[in-house]
Amino acid sequence: MSPFLRVPLALFTCLLLLSSCYTYRVATHAQPGTEFQSRTAHSFFWGLVQNPKEIATPVCDSLNTNGVALVQVKSNFGYSLITVLTLGIWSPMRIEWKCSKPCQVTGHL
Secondary structure, eight states: OOHHHHHHHHHHHHHHHHOOOEEEEEEOSSOBOSOOEEEEEEEETTTTEEESSSOOOHHHHHTTOSSEEEEEEEEOHHHHHHHHHTTTSEEEEEEEEEEBOOOOOOSOO
16 A cells, blocks of 8 residues: 555544544433433534424423423534535534423422
């Protein structure tokens, strides 16, 4: 193998082996009441267009909870590669959340 191919191949191999995902996490004081639910969101044209605009939480709504206990926004090597190769025109990310536990009824009836 020629030296001109070894260096780029070695750099690409290191890039793949050393790459990882990153996570942003928003936590509340509420106790989690469900397992993680997730959805992939897409941002186009440097954030000007978002799909979906809002992420609904039907499981949380069916539990009659007043919010979520944890929200995570994740990206991985593949998502980052897509963002770089499209120069930011398309940027996918994974959104995960846990619903909070329903409030306990207190007091006398």
